[in-house]
Amino acid sequence: MDEVFSEHPGTPESAVWLKGELLRIASALYPDRRPVVAREWTDPVRLRDPAPVGHRFLFLCCVGGDDRPSSPGFDDVLRAFTTEGWTAHRRSPGPPGESWATARREDFEVRVYEGSGPGLLTFTGWTPVVYTGRQLGRPWFTLSTVPGVLCDDCHGWGVCLLCEGRPYSGGSGGYGRCVCAGNNAGPGKCIECGGSGALTAKATSWVRKRYGLPDPDGTESFPQVPAERGYDSATSALIAVSERPCACGEFRCLWRNAITDADDHTLARFAGTCQGCAAPRAYAFELPRH
Known part of the structure; x- marks a missing residue:
């Protein structure tokens, strides 16, 4: 179940701090553009009973990209985190043109990702679990981090x-x-x-x-699917994708992206694995070339 939150008097200080920290680092990387919080949500944490005993707060921030080479470089992105007291680790090489890393500071963590082409740079950050009653240990994973x-x-x-x-x-x-x-x-x-x-x-x-969904075949990194229209940027397309649920009902997904030029338009593709059933998901968007 999607559990969305917005800042209000009951929002924990850890969530307010993390959101501000991500936006501050993003703004320093791209002084001429405003970072966008594509989605914010919570992961419920349960023990034996259906009622949650706590929540983890998460943010998906779109930092840069959109029809121009991402600048600064990925190493400079990680340096921006380390300068602010985070420990950043670049992940082993993935598909060509894509970059992954994790950044940690105490019990906070951020997944840093840059897509291929002039791909979108995104930060997915999460807080430690905030418990409503007695303090417990940390689970290995929650819905969005597994x-x-x-x-x-x-x-x-x-x-x-x-x-x-x-x-x-x-x-x-x-x-x-x-x-x-x-x-x-x-x-x-x-x-x-x-x-x-x-x-x-x-x-x-x-x-x-x-749910009548097929097993992944692993034949193509970004499956060819019909391109949708009506979006003016890859950022707006990512916001739309992050709101769409899988056929199993889960919206949480580890999204990747690739942006390429095609004839008189730009093609933004998104692919990921559903974190509710591990089904492959894919979308494509035909964007105007700026």
Whole structure:
């Protein structure tokens, strides 16, 4: 379920600080243009009950690109974070023309991504989990940060929620053995995901079949899909894409982009993997050439 928030008196200081920090770094990189918050939302954090025990606050910021080579270079982008006290790590090379990195500061994290061509530069940042009651540890993942699909049994914690990660629970004299250990997932690990916090490939395949979605074939990085019109920039196209749900109902997706020239227009393509069912998603937009 999409849980959108906007700044109000109940917004935690951590979310206000992170949003301001991302916009400040983006503005320093591109003094002549205003960064755009494409979307802001929360990830619910659950234990055994359906009601959340806390939330993580997230932002998707579109920083630069749109029909001109992205400048400054990607190394300069990471230097802008380190100058402000963040620790930045460039990820191993991905598809040609695309760049990835992560930046961390205490329990805050940002995914930095630049698409191919004069691709869009985006920051996806998230806060530590803000708990509404008793303070708990940190789950391995939440809905937007998992590299795949969040385990629906442990909700990303990676531990058995019956014993809360302890290998033995209950029984006379304290020698009861939790089912997680008896099923060889433990001791203390989630039986469903084996402690990873994310569903296995086999489990996610069943999720896709439930919604009539195909398994990824991995044949093309940016699938050829019909181009849509009516958008004046790649930024406005990204905002539209970030609002669209998958057929499974989940909007969260790890979006990539590629921008190319085609005849008398610019073509902006977006591709990603749904974080609700791991189905491939793709869109294309025909933009006016400026």
